[in-house]
Amino acid sequence: MNPRPCRPETTRRHFLRTTVAGSLLAGLPAGWTGSVYADDSPESPNLRFGIIALTDCSPIVIAHEKGLFKKHGIQSSISKEASWAVIRDKLQTGDNQATHMLIGMPIASTMGLLGSAKKPMVFPWILNRNGQAITLKSEFLGKVQEDPKALKPFVEKAKSLGEPMTFAMTFPPGTHAMWLRYYLAAGGIHPDKDVNLITIPPPQMVANMKVGKMDGFCVGEPWNARAVSDKIGFTAITTQKLWKDHPEKVCAFLAEYADKNPKTVKAVLKALHEASVWLDDLGNRPEQCDIVSKPSYVNCPKDVILGRLLGDYDLGDGRKYKDPFPMIFHERNCNYPQPKYVAWWLSQLRRWGMVAGAPDYAGIAAKVARADLYEAAMKEIGVVHGGRDDRPETLFDGIPFDPAQPEAYAQAFAVKNLKG
Numbered sequence: 001m002n003p004r005p006c007r008p009e010t011t012r013r014h015f016l017r018t019t020v021a022g023s024l025l026a027g028l029p030a031g032w033t034g035s036v037y038a039d040d041s042p043e044s045p046n047l048r049f050g051i052i053a054l055t056d057c058s059p060i061v062i063a064h065e066k067g068l069f070k071k072h073g074i075q076s077s078i079s080k081e082a083s084w085a086v087i088r089d090k091l092q093t094g095d096n097q098a099t100h101m102l103i104g105m106p107i108a109s110t111m112g113l114l115g116s117a118k119k120p121m122v123f124p125w126i127l128n129r130n131g132q133a134i135t136l137k138s139e140f141l142g143k144v145q146e147d148p149k150a151l152k153p154f155v156e157k158a159k160s161l162g163e164p165m166t167f168a169m170t171f172p173p174g175t176h177a178m179w180l181r182y183y184l185a186a187g188g189i190h191p192d193k194d195v196n197l198i199t200i201p202p203p204q205m206v207a208n209m210k211v212g213k214m215d216g217f218c219v220g221e222p223w224n225a226r227a228v229s230d231k232i233g234f235t236a237i238t239t240q241k242l243w244k245d246h247p248e249k250v251c252a253f254l255a256e257y258a259d260k261n262p263k264t265v266k267a268v269l270k271a272l273h274e275a276s277v278w279l280d281d282l283g284n285r286p287e288q289c290d291i292v293s294k295p296s297y298v299n300c301p302k303d304v305i306l307g308r309l310l311g312d313y314d315l316g317d318g319r320k321y322k323d324p325f326p327m328i329f330h331e332r333n334c335n336y337p338q339p340k341y342v343a344w345w346l347s348q349l350r351r352w353g354m355v356a357g358a359p360d361y362a363g364i365a366a367k368v369a370r371a372d373l374y375e376a377a378m379k380e381i382g383v384v385h386g387g388r389d390d391r392p393e394t395l396f397d398g399i400p401f402d403p404a405q406p407e408a409y410a411q412a413f414a415v416k417n418l419k420g
Contacts, residue, residue: 042073042264049078050087050099053203053298054220055305056128056249057100059329061292063275072267080296083201084171091254092119098268100127101252102174104345106368113354114172122258123250124373125269126335131308131327132176132239132248133224134183136216137209138232141317146237148187155189168200168208168217175248178348179239180218185415186397192352192417209233221327222298222305229304234316240325243395245332247341258373266377273383276330285309333386337374339365340390340403347410356420361406
């Protein structure tokens with residue numbers, strides 16, 4: 001049987017249909033798939049964020065208060081927690097879906113270290129750099145400043161009397177613990193043998209020093225400035241003097257949550273980007289302090305918070321200066337989750353015997369520091385960033401850290417507590 005001939009009117013109707021349809025489709029936005037648009041909205045729009053009462057929770061608070069999370073499809077709420085242990089536990093149980101966190105905590109949780117259940121976590125965003133400090137009680141005014149060697153005679157005397165000096169940090173694998181350990185060790189003081197280290201939540205540091213519970217502490221702002229304003233202590237050294245532009249807090253998620261909800265995570269990062277850019281306009285920092293000083297957040301007078309945010313440092317022992325490296329939230333590629341920072345933390349966990357044997361530096365860094373999520377989110381909003389940085393770093397004691405050789409770095413220190 002011969003095929004049916006194509007009639008002229010059929011050809012004409014087909015031509016008109018396809019031509020008109022093509023013209024209409026050409027005018028539609030990207031993402032249209034025939035009858036619906038591709039859904040780019042967050043998979044889980046309702047997020048509760050955990051925070052601790054520290055100035056560096058500001059990006060999360062500002063993104064919430066200024067409607068930036070809502071702009072990107074996130075219905076946010078903020079839960080102020082009592083301690084870093086609670087921050088960890090509430091993320092692990094899913095009570096909070098995202099959190100303000102010390103950079104060492106996702107590493108410890110992923111590895112199951114220092115009392116943490118083994119629960120993989122990730123950070124695709126560094127919230128801030130700089131802005132922490134080591135505070136000593138007023139007894140050491142004029143005797144100890146940036147050089148920890150000046151502290152060593154006092155430590156030795158107290159130890160010889162059977163009354164070792166006590167220093168507080170906020171969480172064993174956290175930033176404040178590592179800054180304090182690094183500072184003491186640079187002065188020839190072994191933090192596990194020569195002094196007592198205790199854990200105190202950040203907002204309780206000043207009150208505990210006031211009643212004589214400690215000789216010094218390391219914490220984020222505004223609690224160092226508060227110790228100065230209350231005249232119970234002074235700042236020996238800021239952490240940006242220990243390590244210029246060091247990483248500090250991160251926005252962390254459970255790895256399982258991030259894998260199941262990548263669009264939700266990217267929406268969070270987009271909002272944090274806008275908040276962080278706003279925060280690094282110093283003209284906005286008075287308003288920042290008006291917001292974060294509220295009892296529901298930091299609960300500290302805004303005037304105590306503002307000075308150091310602007311780089312105006314009164315250390316409480318006569319030293320006053322304008323710091324060119326105060327806390328930042330966006331500038332100098334601040335937010336990129338650099339794998340080398342995970343490697344540095346692992347080197348210190350190794351140095352202090354918190355992990356036995358050489359850890360898988362590169363493997364753990366790849367799991368925890370999720371640059372892929374960061375880069376994807378920034379690409380979607382057209383943000384140009386500085387990318388991955390594998391350059392060596394040098395802290396205040398002059399010992400260089402090569403990210404390609406973290407194990408050699410861990411073993412190079414005179415004061416250490418290696419295991420395995």
